[in-house]
Amino acid sequence: MVPVRLFQALRLIAFGSTMEKMLGSGAKALVYQSGQQLGEALGGAVRSRNRTDLDQYLDEVEALCRRLSIGVFVPERIELDDGFLALRVDECVSCAGIHGANAPICHFEAGLVGGIVRCFFDTDVKASEVKCNAVGDKSCMIHVRSLHANLADSINGHSLK
Amino acid sequence: VIDANAPSAPGRTKEIDSVLHSLTSLRGVVAAAIVDDDGFVTHLRSNKRIDPDAIGASVQIMLGAARQTSHRLEQGSTAMVAAENADGMMLLCPLEHGFALAIISDPSAMLGSMRFEVKELITVLNHVLG
Numbered sequence: 614m615v616p617v618r619l620f621q622a623l624r625l626i627a628f629g630s631t632m633e634k635m636l637g638s639g640a641k642a643l644v645y646q647s648g649q650q651l652g653e654a655l656g657g658a659v660r661s662r663n664r665t666d667l668d669q670y671l672d673e674v675e676a677l678c679r680r681l682s683i684g685v686f687v688p689e690r691i692e693l694d695d696g697f698l699a700l701r702v703d704e705c706v707s708c709a710g711i712h713g714a715n716a717p718i719c720h721f722e723a724g725l726v727g728g729i730v731r732c733f734f735d736t737d738v739k740a741s742e743v744k745c746n747a748v749g750d751k752s753c754m755i756h757v758r759s760l761h762a763n764l765a766d767s768i769n770g771h772s773l774k
Numbered sequence: 775v776i777d778a779n780a781p782s783a784p785g786r787t788k789e790i791d792s793v794l795h796s797l798t799s800l801r802g803v804v805a806a807a808i809v810d811d812d813g814f815v816t817h818l819r820s821n822k823r824i825d826p827d828a829i830g831a832s833v834q835i836m837l838g839a840a841r842q843t844s845h846r847l848e849q850g851s852t853a854m855v856a857a858e859n860a861d862g863m864m865l866l867c868p869l870e871h872g873f874a875l876a877i878i879s880d881p882s883a884m885l886g887s888m889r890f891e892v893k894e895l896i897t898v899l900n901h902v903l904g
Contacts, residue, residue, distance in 0.1 A: 635842060638838050642834035642835060645812045
């Protein structure tokens with residue numbers, strides 16, 4: 614496994630800064646969409662075994678992300694009728710141990726969570742990082758909102774905690 | 775700060791749709807879209823099937839690259855990016871609050887009329903998105 618510090622140096626300094634220099638504000642979109650693709654791939658691997666149980670799906674994704682050292686994903690709020698989910702990310706691979714940022718930096722993880730949710734509900738969602746360890750928050754917090762319908766209509770027979 | 779003149783969400787969507795409709799009514803224009811700063815297509819009006827995922831992030835990346843290059847060349851802010859392709863054109867314009875407008879056309883479109891219409895409508899879009 615790649616050491617976290619090396620990953621963070623590559624992700625935020627080498628790769629991240631260069632992208633920002635070349636693409637400016639477009640870098641955020643690129644990083645977000647990259648995370649979303651990975652999220653959909655991870656979600657797809659889990660969803661092939663589990664198509665309707667949201668709790669079980671999130672548990673399996675959480676276990677997979679933990680195993681891959683991406684972070685510990687904890688569902689905080691699930692309001693399917695309002696098309697809203699809030700997930701906390703502890704030990705986020707991008708920002709754990711990093712301090713002093715003046716804005717949230719985990720666009721990749723926001724995209725990742727968005728991709729995971731989008732994969733399960735098969736509908737467009739937008740994820741935003743509203744708290745970030747790098748700006749002094751205890752954990753990262755990602756809010757996911759459906760762009761179209763309420764999410765309850767997107768699945769049949771889900772069970773919630 | 776709440777702008778009392780800002781349109782409500784449904785009103786906003788209606789106004790944006792109306793602007794996009796006037797753009798897609800131009801000769802040769804096949805689609806017009808609003809893209810947010812994360813590369814999401816928030817509004818799309820199109821006369822042919824277009825995958826929003828295929829344009830969203832690319833629009834922000836193209837605009838970002840143009841802005842950065844302009845900055846390095848000391849050419850100031852970027853108002854519009856045009857790409858003339860073998861089978862059509864793309865016109866991209868930055869809007870306020872990180873949004874961008876993308877217009878996609880076939881080869882029959884007239885760049886001049888697209889540019890004219892865009893310049894007229896950008897103020898409206900910035901007000902609605904504000």
